[in-house]
Structure formats: structure tokens, C-alpha cells
Amino acid sequence: MQKSLRRHGVAIVSVLALGGLAYLAYNAYRAPAGAAAPAAGNAAAAKPGAGAPPAGGFPTAVELTRVARVSLVIDATAVGSLRSNESVTLRPETAGRIAAINFKDGVPVGKGAVLVALDDATQSAELAQARANLELAKATFKRNEELFAKKFISSQALDSAAATLRVQQAALALAEAKQAKTQIRAPFSGVVGIRNVSVGDYVKEGQDLINLEDMRTLKVDFRLPEAMLPRLKVGQPVEVVSDALPGERFTATLAAIDPLVDANGRAIACRARLDNAGGQLRPGMFVRTRLIFEARDDALMIPEQALVADPQQAFVFTVVDGKAKKVPVKTGLRRGAQVEVVEGLKEGDVVVAAGQLKLRDGAPVRDAAAPPPGTPAPAAKPETPAKAAS
Incomplete structure (x- = not known):
């Protein structure tokens, strides 16, 4: 019986000891890392709040920039x-053999200048024939007018002579047009290109001869x-x-x-x-x-990366008295990596350019380019003593 009671007592003591060890381990785990527990004798000397972060947390290191006023050109x-103001490729309207080329490649020519002349022997003969027929028709009509005035011919005969005269006038105009088509003229003043034909070449209707610009x-x-x-x-x-x-x-x-x-x-x-x-x-x-x-000379520009996307309205973080301030903005044109701010900022405002994704309104910030507060200044180098004059 006594042995049984002794065993129960040992078990109870063991359980209590394990519970105490677990409690100590739990307290040690909850203590801040690197913070040594104060000794029992020095507990009263420990200052409350020692080693704790300042109110509001440690400042967040961010990159800062200032709103600048620059000249902005809106362009496209x-x-x-x-x-060319005028451009044409000259082509003959009638087939024929080239009789003359009256230009040099790549030189200016005036309006109406004859550039290429085709052999016009046939057209010249038809033109001479039309002129002769017209002269005969004119003489016949004049004689019939005199006869009609003396009542020797009827009015029908006079009308027939007049119609013949008009036909021969049209025939002459047709012959002149055919003869004119053998000469390719410049429709406007310009510079001729490089020709691919020579004197003696037979060209067809619509064949490319030369370009004029x-x-x-x-x-x-x-x-x-x-x-x-x-x-x-x-x-x-x-x-x-x-x-x-x-x-x-x-x-x-x-x-x-x-x-x-x-x-x-x-x-x-x-x-x-x-x-x-x-x-x-x-x-x-x-x-x-x-x-x-x-x-414009009054555009306010900030880096495009300073903008924070928001479903309602884009915003930026400005820095006022060392704290971040959320400011909604209205943007305008974009140029490269810069964006225009139409509303919300003024010239000289300090804006967070990088690191704003981990900020909230009112959070303390510091310039990442500046050394952290409390960093000791680098020690001055000792001056090298001057060498004694010999």
C-alpha cells in the first residue's frame, strides 16, 4: 500500500515538473528575438518601453521626387x-516609229515642249489632202452663193455646197489632230526621267516612253x-x-x-x-x-511609376512632415516615363516615386537616398603631418 502511494506521488511530481518546463518554454518563445531576459536581481532596474519601436512604427524607406514644371508639346x-506635285508617264496615243528625241535624261523641260516625235509622213500627207479638199469646198460654196444671188441655182444646191464645206473643215481638223498626236509634248513644266527608247524604235499605243515630275x-x-x-x-x-x-x-x-x-x-x-x-x-x-x-510651358510632370492604380481614381503619396499622404490626382498626357498631373498636385510637392505599394495614409517615411537616423557620421581621416623642412 505504501509502495503504491509512493508511485502516485512520484508521477504527480513529474507531471508538475513537466508543466513548469512547458510554461517557461512558452514564455521564452513569446519574448522578442535577441532580447535577453532580465536577471531576477535587476528586474526592478529595467526601464519600461526600452527597445520598443517609436509610436507609429519605424519609417519606411522610399524613393522621393519633386513635382516639376516643364514645357510640354502636344504633337503627333x-x-x-x-x-510629286504633278507626275505623269508619257505614252503615245498612236503607233509609229520614233523620229526624234528632243530631251536629255534628268533635265528640266518647259510646258508644251516636244519631247518625242514619231514619223508623221502618213499624217502629213492626209493633212495636205484635207487642206486641198477644204480649199475646193470653199471655192465651190462661194461660186454657188453668186449663182444663187442671180437665181441660177436653187437653195437646195446652195445648202449642199455649205454642207460639203463643213465636212471638209471637219476633215481638216481630224487630219491636224492625227498629225499632232505624233508629237508627245510636256503637259507641264518639270524634270524628265530616264528614257528606255531610242530613235528608230517602233512603239505601240499606250507604251511607256518617259516619266515627267x-x-x-x-x-x-x-x-x-x-x-x-x-x-x-x-x-x-x-x-x-x-x-x-x-x-x-x-x-x-x-x-x-x-x-x-x-x-x-x-x-x-x-x-x-x-x-x-x-x-x-x-x-x-x-x-x-x-x-x-x-x-505649353506650365505642365506639371511626375514619374509614371509614382501613380498607384485604383478602380475609382488614380492617386499618389506625397510626403508632409515625414508622413505619407494619399492624394487623388487627375492625369493628362504621357511622355516617355513621365505623366502630366492636371489636378491634385502643385509645383514642388514631394512625391513617393518608388516603394509606395507598402505604404498607407499617415505612415512615417524616409528618403532611401539619405542615411537612416542614428547612423554615426564617418570618422574624419587623420591629417598627414607635414614633412619637416630639410
Whole structure:
């Protein structure tokens, strides 16, 4: 009986000892890491709140920037092509053999100049025949008028002579037109291209002979997104640059806006006119265009990464007295990595540019570029004693 009581007592003591050890382990686990438990004798000397974080928590390191006022140009850029003010490929309207070529490749020619002449022997003979027939018809009609005045012929005979005269006049005009078609003339002043035919070649109707380009004024064709349509106005200046002429800038004028928007690319075709009196540019060249809509000197810009997306309204965090402040903003244009702020900020405001995702309104912050508070200043280097003069 005594042995049984002794065993129960040992078990109870063991359970109590294990419970005490568990309690001590639990308290040790809840203590802050690295904080040593004060000794029993020094418990009264421990100061309350020692080692605790300041009220509101430690400041969060963030990157800061200031709202800057800059010049902002509202423009639209596009790529385009140059076209001649007038361009035509000359072709003969009648078949024949080339009798003369009256130009040199790539030289200017005037309006109406005969560039290519075909053999017109047949047409010249038909023209001479038509002239002779017309002279005969004129003489017959004049004689019939005299006879009709003397009542020697009827009015019907006079009418027949008049009709014959008109037929011969038409025949002469037809012969002259046929003879004129043997001469290919310049329809306007311009520069001829490079010919691929020679004297003696037989050409067919509609065969390409030579191209003629009026390059004193060039057309600049380009396309812009349909969103730009409300800003487009005829007469706006267009800046034109070409990779072939680095450093050169040319000014054109918007001359026409296509009334039809391309349904495939949702773009609108535009045409500007460029004075090319110097002849530096050529039709077919690739150019870059810039259409300036507006220029402002008071745009407030911040880095685009400073914006925090929100379903209701975008916002940024400003820093006031070392604390973050949530400020809703209204944005405008974007240029590169910068965004315009239309409402919500003013020039000189300090804005969190990076690290704002872990902030809340009123949280303490510090500039990540500055050393943390309490960091000792680097020790000054001892001065090197001057060498004694020898």
C-alpha cells in the first residue's frame, strides 16, 4: 500500500515538473528575438518601453521626387512618303516609229515642249489632202452663193455646197489632230526621267516612253490615328525630316484631310504640301512627320511609376512632415516615363516615386537616398603631418 502511494506521488511530481518546463518554454518563445531576459536581481532596474519601436512604427524607406514644371508639346508623329506635285508617264496615243528625241535624261523641260516625235509622213500627207479638199469646198460654196444671188441655182444646191464645206473643215481638223498626236509634248513644266527608247524604235499605243515630275512642290502623304481627327485643321504646320538628310528640317503645311477613315487600320489619311524649290528632296523618299497641336510651358510632370492604380481614381503619396499622404490626382498626357498631373498636385510637392505599394495614409517615411537616423557620421581621416623642412 505504501509502495503504491509512493508511485502516485512520484508521477504527480513529474507531471508538475513537466508543466513548469512547458510554461517557461512558452514564455521564452513569446519574448522578442535577441532580447535577453532580465536577471531576477535587476528586474526592478529595467526601464519600461526600452527597445520598443517609436509610436507609429519605424519609417519606411522610399524613393522621393519633386513635382516639376516643364514645357510640354502636344504633337503627333507619323511616317510618310513624298510625292510629286504633278507626275505623269508619257505614252503615245498612236503607233509609229520614233523620229526624234528632243530631251536629255534628268533635265528640266518647259510646258508644251516636244519631247518625242514619231514619223508623221502618213499624217502629213492626209493633212495636205484635207487642206486641198477644204480649199475646193470653199471655192465651190462661194461660186454657188453668186449663182444663187442671180437665181441660177436653187437653195437646195446652195445648202449642199455649205454642207460639203463643213465636212471638209471637219476633215481638216481630224487630219491636224492625227498629225499632232505624233508629237508627245510636256503637259507641264518639270524634270524628265530616264528614257528606255531610242530613235528608230517602233512603239505601240499606250507604251511607256518617259516619266515627267514636277518637284518644285512636293506632297507629303501620311496617316494618323482617328483619335487625332478633332485636332486636325487644314493649314497647320508639319515638320518633315528625312533619314537621307540628317540634321535637315523642312516645314510643310497640312493641305488636305481625307473624309474617309480607313476601316482596317482606323487611321485617317493626310496630305501636306512642301516647298522644294531647292530640290533637296525627291519624290518617293521616306520621311518622318511631326504635327504640332499645342505647346505649353506650365505642365506639371511626375514619374509614371509614382501613380498607384485604383478602380475609382488614380492617386499618389506625397510626403508632409515625414508622413505619407494619399492624394487623388487627375492625369493628362504621357511622355516617355513621365505623366502630366492636371489636378491634385502643385509645383514642388514631394512625391513617393518608388516603394509606395507598402505604404498607407499617415505612415512615417524616409528618403532611401539619405542615411537612416542614428547612423554615426564617418570618422574624419587623420591629417598627414607635414614633412619637416630639410
